[in-house]
Amino acid sequence: MANILAVDDSASMRSMVAFTLRGAGHDVDEADNGRNALDQAGGKKYDLVLADVNMPVMDGISMVREMRTMAGYSGVPILMLTTESDVNKKMEGKAAGATGWLVKPFDPDQLLATVARVLG
């Protein structure tokens, strides 16, 4: 099973993601903004990072850009959690180095299907 880092400033969203993935047998750590996510990723190797776009302190796109420069993270899947109204954000995320995205709102099944797609 995979080590996953869930990054979102919304505690309810974060716990939904973490709870769902833990239920599927993954180890999940949480971070509430991009800066803290980078700190955590520096201390532990994750197999997958799921990150919200809009966050205080450091947003998800800046986080991806920096994470791609970190040792061991050049090819790790990073998925942006974005909304349908953020069409540009998907592209910005990709340009920054994100692997793909998961469109909000998503339900636990969609989350698991998308995670299976990158870990498969």
Place this chain on the structure above:
Amino acid sequence: MSKVDLAQFHKAFHEESLDGLDAMEQALLALDEGAEDPELINVVFRAAHSIKGGAATFGFADVAAFTHVAENLMDEVRSGRRPMEKAVVELLLRSGDIIRDMLSLQMAGQPGASAESQALLAELSAMVAGGSAVPAAAAKAAAPAEAIEGWDIAFRPFDYLLKTGNDPARMFRELQGMGPLSVSTDASALPPLASMDPTASYLAYTLGLAAGAKRAAVEGVFDWVDGDCDLTITPRVAAPAPAPAAAAPAAPAAPRAVREVATNSEASSVRVGIEKIDTLINLVGELVITQSMLSQFHDGVQDAQLEMLRQGLAQLARHTRELQESVMSIRMLPISTVFNRFPRLVRDLAQKLDKKVVLDLRGETTELDKTVLEKIGDPLVHLVRNAIDHGLEVPAKRQAAGKGDTGTLRMEAFHRGGSIVVEVADDGAGLNRDAIVAKAIQRGIIASGDGMTDDQVAELIFEAGFSTAAATTDLSGRGVGMDVVRRNVMDLGGTVGITSKYGQGTTFTITLPLTLAIIDGLTAAVGEETYIVPLVSIVESVQVKAENVRSVVGGGELFRFRDEWLPIVRLFDVFGCSGPRRAVDEGIVIVVEGEGTRIGLFVDELIGQQQAVVKSLEANYRRVTGISGATILADGSVALITDIAGLVRLQGRRKAA
């Protein structure tokens, strides 16, 4: 299907949404006052965005739909397409209120869009450019149905593809899930081994999927690598048909520079259920009792071998105290959680009354017990309403009085001794002594104002049924008088005082205990029982000589304390204790003050000072007048904690009877 019940996240979502709405409101008010920090606009946008996302995820469609439109309006401001004008602030403030209401209804299990929310939604939609705010995703025309037997895919990843975390092997497995897949590889671009970058991709692939999968499904496999490869997807159609390749669509928009925002204004916090904390506090209370039990034991032992035990006990005492303090602090929250609602209230009231008011909040980081915080809001709202409605004058009147147009309302919290003081002060008209005296006489509260000090006159407004407003206005005259404010504060173990200077302003001073869970008290023996008198209420303890005591008609006793005669309240009689009843010069009188009145509590003797963990009497027995709770003493026996305000009221009734 996963078996994740989304309802378990509703409470957390609700709480964080309320926090977000508060942050949004504060940011809007700051913007309203002309602040130009772009981060404020981001805070508002982020709050709306998070609530929309969460609401949609957790199934609150009404909230999501409403917030979506507010978010669009905010997005126009954020991207500079619309200035942050008054009208926008106003609309967004009202939207915040509506969202708050909708969330509460959702949590109460009564979802639905009120007429008010519908009307506001219409206003919002009208303001948002272009009317309809629905994203244009639906514009994608439905492709005509094709009789597709399979797919041919030409896929040449750009060399950096692997670095985006996408892996062709994984994508092929995804395609394989749709049907039989053939893969042929073109390695012509492969460089010599020596110059090969192991993280780069050099291969090109020709894929054949022998299954009539949906176009969206096949394209979906490649949606994340759009722009990172050359891609041609061609359907194998049964009948020859001119179905052109659907290649990668338009190049992505050039990425805008994303500004990094550093802000530390959002406090990090942990939410802990209050019942868990109460359990902890109770346990620590028991620990305190154990510790004092042990220390009693060690006092009686002389053996030198027990020196170790003595040291251990000293350590236990210190650790217990530290543990207690740190556990207590979990319950403490900054008063800013209450103060935060006032900028909006003051703004709205001032606007409604055509007054100019500046709110000066100070000491917002001062921490208070959560229970106290929850209950102090209403009294403060009342004081603030009163101050703006009756205290502060309209600009013309202020000018006539030689003051500036704009009145100042100061709310300040600070520590004083073992208490927290909250002041609400205005620089308005102040109390009119003559008007108050006249009203009090009319209401039968006093017979005459002669000989009363200004402070005594000011105190009259706390009497039940007193209202200084000549005409009850929409704002203050809500049937709640200052007497209710005083009672609410007293229920929290606090006091309210007032000082006022005619023409210069009025200051209300609320003094509150740091916590309700533990009190510092003086233990006293009465008959065969032990009582605890809260230290905060104690003025002094004195021995009274028989010649300084006078009996009065009706059986009461008075004693001379400095320049006044105070009534003696014998706890022995009030609580019907058993054991010998002492004469007045055989015991101690503890002078206490409650509700601004002093009385002397007569007890047999003083035992000592100690901290008492307050246990509810009501929860285990019933409410008793003059008793606020009970505690367990070091020897395991129960002592009752006296309620000084209650005893003062009891004495007042006896006097009146």
